[in-house]
Amino acid sequence: MSYRALRLGVNIDHVATIRNARGGRHPDPLRAAVMAVDAGADGITAHLREDRRHISDDDIERLVRDVHKPLNLEMAATEEMLEIALRHKPHAVCLVPEKREEITTEGGLDAAAGHNHLAPIIRELVGAKIRVSLFIEASAVQITAARSLGSHVVELHTGAYCDAHAEGKLERRDEILRQLKVGAREATKLGLEVHAGHGLSFETVGPVAAIAEVTELNIGHFLVGEAIFTGFEHSIRRMRQLMDEARGGASAMLA
Ligand code: PXP
Numbered sequence: 001m002s003y004r005a006l007r008l009g010v011n012i013d014h015v016a017t018i019r020n021a022r023g024g025r026h027p028d029p030l031r032a033a034v035m036a037v038d039a040g041a042d043g044i045t046a047h048l049r050e051d052r053r054h055i056s057d058d059d060i061e062r063l064v065r066d067v068h069k070p071l072n073l074e075m076a077a078t079e080e081m082l083e084i085a086l087r088h089k090p091h092a093v094c095l096v097p098e099k100r101e102e103i104t105t106e107g108g109l110d111a112a113a114g115h116n117h118l119a120p121i122i123r124e125l126v127g128a129k130i131r132v133s134l135f136i137e138a139s140a141v142q143i144t145a146a147r148s149l150g151s152h153v154v155e156l157h158t159g160a161y162c163d164a165h166a167e168g169k170l171e172r173r174d175e176i177l178r179q180l181k182v183g184a185r186e187a188t189k190l191g192l193e194v195h196a197g198h199g200l201s202f203e204t205v206g207p208v209a210a211i212a213e214v215t216e217l218n219i220g221h222f223l224v225g226e227a228i229f230t231g232f233e234h235s236i237r238r239m240r241q242l243m244d245e246a247r248g249g250a251s252a253m254l255a
Pocket of ligand 1 (some may be wrong): 094
């Protein structure tokens with residue numbers, strides 16, 4: 001089994017959450033993005049929500065203009081968001097489900113049931129040479145649907161795995177991890193690039209980083225939270241180190 005390089009996408013949404021708690025400009029997510037890149041992030045991820053509760057339209061404009069690493073724009077599959085993506089042409093768009101009342105992105109996109117709605121949006125994004133990723137649960141149905149919709153990437157939802165870990169439900173956690181591994185393998189066989197993310201922390205990142213087929217992790221809330229105690233740069237460097245150790249440890253075991 002060969003290991004591909006594992007990229008770290010740093011999600012800066014919650015820098016904007018703190019800024020918006022008081023209005024004004026501080027702390028600026030653009031400054032955080034530049035710092036994240038300096039600390040070793042391979043890309044920046046930002047979710048422009050319909051209600052603009054954290055990242056704003058102006059943030060997206062500045063991130064596209066001033067950050068010299070790929071921007072992964074997370075967004076709902078709506079006409080409004082499609083128009084914004086086509087205008088800014090980020091490196092990638094990750095389509096996520098979005099409910100107004102949710103605290104964070106709950107569950108994956110239903111790519112199978114949403115086929116007719118998603119197909120024309122994905123076609124337009126692909127036509128504009130934007131890489132398209134679908135944020136899905138690691139199920140065969142969703143992975144096959146993502147493939148038939150023509151997306152380039154699937155991002156496997158690690159939220160349930162992290163929740164099970166936090167709740168001490170270790171058998172459940174390990175079962176979800178097994179599903180993530182099977183899903184990553186199936187998606188790769190279908191020619192899809194595999195990313196993963198949601199809820200990852202220093203405690204939970206290792207086993208996901210060790211999945212050979214996963215090429216990118218998108219991590220935000222924990223890194224911004226940890227920055228309060230140790231600084232943003234330090235939290236990113238430590239995450240990068242744990243990812244590399246998990247990858248190196250896994251390949252050493254196979255060698
Ligand atoms: N990946 C996707 C598709 C997401 O929607 C989010 C949350 O915005 C993340 C990764 C990052 O999750 P977290 O902030 O919990 O690390």
